[in-house]
Amino acid sequence: MSDSYLHSVYVIKDACNGCVACVKYCPTEAIRVRNGKAEIISTRCIDCGECIRRCPTHAMTAVVDTLEATHKYSYNVVLAAPSLYAQFPASVRREVIWQGLKMLGFDEIFDLSAAGDYIAQEIEQYVQCYTGGRKPIISSACPAVLRLIQVKFPELIQQVIPVLSPGEAAAIYVKKNVCAKQNLSEEKVGVWFITPCPAKGTNIRQSVDVKHTKMAGSISEASIYGELRRVMHNAIPEENLKQTITTGSSYGVGWGSCGGEIAASGLENALSVQGVSDVFEVLEQISMNKMNDVDFVELYSCSRGCVGGPFVAINRFVAEKNLKLRIRTLRQNEPQERLAARKSGMTCDGFPTSEDYVKVLEPRPMMQLDEDINVAMEKLEKMDTVLNTLPGIDCGACGAPNCQCLAEDIVQGKAFETDCIFILRSRVKKFAQGMIELSTQIPLTGTTKAEKTKEDQENES
C-alpha cells in the first residue's frame, strides 16, 4: 500500500478533545484516537467529510484554497456550481450572483450547468448503448463515492460510467477557450471551482477520474459565502453580463441536488441514493448482484446531494428547496420537451467528450492484512483469537470504531490489548489481587526460610 495517496481532511490537534464521534461515523473506519487525539489513516480516507460534520469541537477540517491563491494567475475563471446557486433564494437572479463573483475578483464566470447538460447527454447515450455487461451502471459524479468504490468495492470499478464529472469537463473546455480568446498561455489562466466538499478539492490535487485536471484549485463555498453575500448586496449586474456567460439549461442546474443527474439524462429505470451510509448499503447490494435489473444509479456521498456538502453554508433542505424553485422558474423560459430544453443549454463549441480525458479508476483495496496470503491467514487467525478476548460491545473507548478494528490493529502491531479498558481493568484487578495475596503470605517474623537455614548453618560452623 502506498502512502503517497492524498486526502484533504485533517485534524486540528489542538481542537480535538479525543471523543470518538468521528471514529464512529467514518464509513471506511479510517480514524483512530491515539494518545487522546484523532488520527486519519490516509490510505483509507475518502474525503467524504462525514467527520467534519460530526465533530463537536470543529477539529476536523480540510485543505482548500483561498481567494488569495488566485493572485498567482493573471486571468481567473470561476466555475459556478448549482450548489452555489442553491445558497440563495430563487428570487436572487443568477446575474447578481455572477456579478458578486466578479466583485470578488474573478475575471470570468462559467456556469457549470452548461457542462451538466453535455455530460447528461453522454450518460444518456452510454446507458442506451450499453449491451451486456454488469448492471447497474454507476454514476461517476461524486468523487467521494469513486474513492469509496476504490477502497471498499473495487469489484464494481468496471460498472462505473466512463464519463467526466461536469466540473472537470468544464475546466478542460474553459481553459482551452480562455487561452485562445485572451491570447494567454496555460499557466497564466487559473480555473477555480467553488466547492461544496473536500472530495472535489482532493480530486483536483490527485484526480481519480480525469487524466490531467485543468483546475487550479478549489475554494470552499462556506469560506466565500459571507463575503459574496456582502458584495452581492450592492451588486448591479453589468449590462450584457448574461450574454458574456455560457449558461446551461434548467436540467444542468438540477445536478446540484438529488435526482438531477437522472432527470437531465432522461433515465427512467434509474435510482438516486444520497448519504454515505445509504450509498454504502446500495454498493453492497450491487456487489451481490441484487440490483442488476436497474439501469443506472446516481450516488452522492452527501445527504440530499451536493447541496448537502460539508462546505455549504445553509441548511441542505432549504438549499434543495431553493434549487427546485430556481429550476421551476428557468423552465418557464425553456422548450417544454426535455431534449430540446437540454439542447438549448448546449452552446459550447468544441466541448470535450469524456472519452479523450477520462481515466479508469484504480482499485485500492484496503482490507488486506498482508501482501502474502499465508501471512495474512496467520494474522486473520490471530485476529479471531484476540477478538474472542474482547468484550464485543464496540464502545470505542480504545480509540478504534469497534472491537474488530481493535483486534486488527493489535494484530498489525498498531495497538495493545490493554487499549481495551475492560481488559485493562481485569488486568489491574488480577494484579491487585495478586498483591493482596502476596501481602498475606509475607512471614510476620521478617526472616524467610532460606535466610533462617543460612543463619543456622553459620551458627553450626
Place this chain on the structure above:
Amino acid sequence: MEIKCEVPGNDFDRAGEASASIKKALQRLGVPADIVRRVAIGTYEGEMNALIHAGGGVIKAEITSNLTIITVKDKGPGIADVQQAMKEGFSTAPDYVRAMGFGAGMGLPNMMKCSDKFSINTVVNKGTKITMRFEHK
C-alpha cells in the same frame, strides 16, 4: 485455513450474516475482488437455501493460497428432483417467503454459474450438501 458459520433456520433477521463474514475474511486475506464477489454471491445463495428450505445448516469455507472451497450442509428435507431444482425460476418457496423478496428460483443456477466447480449431494429426508470451488486467479 477454515472458517465455519452456523446458519440459523428461518431467522430472516440474520440472513446473509454467514456469507458476509466469509466475504470479509477473504478481503482481509487479499483474495482478488472479483473472486471475493463471486464467492459472496454463491455463499449467500447457499446460506439462504439452508435458511429457507432446510431449517438451517452449516457453512464451511476452506481457504488456501490459491483456492476457496465452500460447503453448505444441512439436515433438511433434501431435494427429490435435482434437475428440476436447478432450472432457472423453479422454486417451492412458500408465499410468505416470496413476499419478503426471496424465492425467485435463481439460487442454485447462480451458484453453479458463479463458481468454477459446483456439486450437489442430496438425499431425501436426510439433507443436502453443496460444494462450490473457486480458484483465486
